[in-house]
Amino acid sequence: MRGQAFVIFKEIQSATNALRSMQGFPFYDKPMRIQYSKTDSDIIAKMKGTYSERPKKVKPPPTKEDDAPKKKKKNKDPNRIPGGNNAEQPPNQILFLTNLPDETSEMMLSMLFNQFPGFKEVRLVPNRHDIAFVEFENELQSGAAKDALQGFKITPTHAMKISFAKK
Numbered sequence: 001m002r003g004q005a006f007v008i009f010k011e012i013q014s015a016t017n018a019l020r021s022m023q024g025f026p027f028y029d030k031p032m033r034i035q036y037s038k039t040d041s042d043i044i045a046k047m048k049g050t051y052s053e054r055p056k057k058v059k060p061p062p063t064k065e066d067d068a069p070k071k072k073k074k075n076k077d078p079n080r081i082p083g084g085n086n087a088e089q090p091p092n093q094i095l096f097l098t099n100l101p102d103e104t105s106e107m108m109l110s111m112l113f114n115q116f117p118g119f120k121e122v123r124l125v126p127n128r129h130d131i132a133f134v135e136f137e138n139e140l141q142s143g144a145a146k147d148a149l150q151g152f153k154i155t156p157t158h159a160m161k162i163s164f165a166k167k
Contacts, residue, residue, distance in 0.1 A: 094165040
């Protein structure tokens, strides 16, 4: 569901006002496209008294191929230097962001990362607009943000690269 969000309003008039005022508003260099949902959210359905529980999705049982141990692929990057900059750092609570566009601001990155639990702060590097650091409360929370936003395109030409910062 990348790039989508659901916002719930109590009154339809509030939703209509928000839709009209924010339609086409530029968000990360793209105009927002806003529309009413096709169905009521669970909360609204409960308020109306029309809520009915949906059946849970059942995962298929694992096959024998899934149980087999997976072999790790060797990194065949000829530019890779063991222990160098392109070697993955061990997980920690600070993320290192690269390939950021010049117009990146602390507020842009804060809005992007504060959706993840444990977010603490964004630190930009003076005189370097293409890199930044983002701190979380622990390495599990930073890892979740890293996995979710890896390759996120801040602009059409800048896909963000995220790694764990060096300790």
